[in-house]
Amino acid sequence: MSAPASGAVSIAGVSKRFGSVAALETLDLEIPAGSFFSLLGPSGCGKTTLLRIIAGLEEPDEGKVLADGIDITKRPPERRPFNMVFQNYALFPHMTVAENVAFGLTTAPRRDRISDRERAERVSEALRLVSLEELGPRYPSELSGGQAQRVAVARALVNRPKVLLLDEPLSALDRNVRFALREELLRIHQDLGTTFVFVTHDQDEALSISQLVGVMNAGRLEQVADPQTIYRAPETLFTARFIGAGSFFAAEVLDCGDGRAEVRVADRRFSAADAGVARGRPAQVLLRPEELETSGNGGLSGVVETCSFFGSFFEILTRTPIGPCRLRVREVKSPGEEIAIRWPDRAGIAYPQPADTASIT
Numbered sequence: 188m189s190a191p192a193s194g195a196v197s198i199a200g201v202s203k204r205f206g207s208v209a210a211l212e213t214l215d216l217e218i219p220a221g222s223f224f225s226l227l228g229p230s231g232c233g234k235t236t237l238l239r240i241i242a243g244l245e246e247p248d249e250g251k252v253l254a255d256g257i258d259i260t261k262r263p264p265e266r267r268p269f270n271m272v273f274q275n276y277a278l279f280p281h282m283t284v285a286e287n288v289a290f291g292l293t294t295a296p297r298r299d300r301i302s303d304r305e306r307a308e309r310v311s312e313a314l315r316l317v318s319l320e321e322l323g324p325r326y327p328s329e330l331s332g333g334q335a336q337r338v339a340v341a342r343a344l345v346n347r348p349k350v351l352l353l354d355e356p357l358s359a360l361d362r363n364v365r366f367a368l369r370e371e372l373l374r375i376h377q378d379l380g381t382t383f384v385f386v387t388h389d390q391d392e393a394l395s396i397s398q399l400v401g402v403m404n405a406g407r408l409e410q411v412a413d414p415q416t417i418y419r420a421p422e423t424l425f426t427a428r429f430i431g432a433g434s435f436f437a438a439e440v441l442d443c444g445d446g447r448a449e450v451r452v453a454d455r456r457f458s459a460a461d462a463g464v465a466r467g468r469p470a471q472v473l474l475r476p477e478e479l480e481t482s483g484n485g486g487l488s489g490v491v492e493t494c495s496f497f498g499s500f501f502e503i504l505t506r507t508p509i510g511p512c513r514l515r516v517r518e519v520k521s522p523g524e525e526i527a528i529r530w531p532d533r534a535g536i537a538y539p540q541p542a543d544t545a546s547i548t
Contacts, residue, residue, distance in 0.1 A: 193255045194268075194349040194382035195220040196241060201250030203236055203406075210236040212406040213250070218384060218399075220255070220349075223376050225385045225393040228403035229429070234386045235354060237403075241384065242352050243267050254349065265294070270343035271352040274359060276335045278327040278342075285310050285323035288342045313341040316375060333364040337371070344375070350382040357392065369396050390430050394418060402426045422462065424538040427473045432502070434479070434512045438472040438537060440464045448537040453487065453509050459535040469540035476502060478534045479514035486529035487512070491520045 198216040202209070211233045218224045226234040239245040241252055243264035251260045259267055270291070278287050289310045292301060301309070314320045317337040327335055336356055343351055353372075357365045373396050376383050387393050393400050394414040402409045402417065402425075410422045421427040428435070441456070442449040448461040450472055464470045489505035489512055500515045505526065512528060520526065 193220050195255050196350060196382065196384065197251075197253040197256070198237070198241070199251045199253065201237070201240060201247045201252065203233075203240065203245065203247050209406050211240075211247070214406070214408060216401060216408060216411065218382065221380045221382055223373075223383045223385065223396060223398045225387060225397040225400045226403060227387055227390060227393040227400050227429075229388060232403040233406040234388075234403050238271075238352055238354055238384065238386050241350075242269055242271050268349040269352055270346065270348040270350075271354065272336075272339050272343045272356045274355045276327075276339045278335060278338060280327050282326070283323060284319065284325050284327070284330070284338050285314070287327070287338055288313050288323075288345050291342055291346045309345050313345040316344065316378065317341045317371065331364070332360050333368055336360065336368060340372070340375070344379070344381070348381065350384060353383060353385045355386055355388070358387070358389070365392075372396060394430075402429065404429075420460065421473075421536070424462075424471060424541055427462075427536065427538065431475065432513050433473045433475050434510070434514075435471045435473055436509050436512075437540070438470045440466055440468055440470050440537065442466055447533075450535075450537050455487070457530070457535075458533045459537040462536050462538045464537045464539055470537045471540055472535045472537050474512075474530055474535045476513050476515045478530050479512065479528055480530070481514070481516060482527040482529040484527075486527035489526050489528055491522055491524045491526060493522065494520045 196218040198214055200213050200215060201211060202213045203211040226237060228234050236245060240247050243262060251258050253259065254268055289306055292306050292309060311320065314323055317340055319334060319337050322334065357368055360368065369392065397414055399411060400414055400417050401411045404425045409426045410417060418430055421430055427433065436452045438450040438452045440448055440450055443461050443464060443466055446461050447458050448464050450457065450459050450470060452472055459472050487507050489507040491503050491505050493504045495502045500517060501519055502513060502515050503520050505512045514528060
């Protein structure tokens, strides 16, 4: 399949309410043409509502949706240059795999329909793209979950949309199949250059396959950035708590400047990245597990509560005088074991102290 020359999506001042519930606050977003963009957030944050508004399945109360600069807010779904892959596949059980894939090519007005020969070529091309070229004669009941989802992707791509919308397409699959399909989607995106807009609540999924991630919370965008920035420099405390594991400690801000904050946590003074704190004000400091290590020469005292094995490391949760602390070690630790914890002189991120002072995610 040839790569489309466009596919930029713009969201301008979009809001949506369902009765008294604000599903989307006034929201602006630019999705670059050809990007793999993920909308990430917990259930109820508004990500699927936003995707449905882009698709034309919901109409915004205010604002506009633009495709390559053209206002398509009032266009019905079938007149938008998008296709959608649903979580439940939505395959027709009475049609073969090839017929399911071809369905999108048979719904256009008669004058716009392609020839039977070209339709067969396009179906074969789409099945080859998802590595299912041998399964055209089968019916959906004869497919595994992963194969059915591949058919759904092929059907969505067969008419060469400018943008592919994916609504949690991997969530119903088991772990190994989900990992395999992540790689398949990455390969397809690299082959086609089509804009992908992917909705998920799974942070590992979003960070591993996306070029850009938009983190959503309560109908708002908390941050839009590449995955490395989202993980290493979350702009808000919500993003910091939602992305990855971490320990959050109450801190005193001693000084700040040049993007750094001098903070004191318990009796330890160190420099953290400044995420909007003020001198003399209370803060919350995020320390990632990989920033922490056990020490034989003093440090923050802790008692191991749990020890979980993750293949290349153990993750331990410890109880300390200033709150729970999570870190990664190479050797197993036993519950009740006493350890000392240390971190570098430049570590963590300092956030303004919120009303909610939960200490760990």
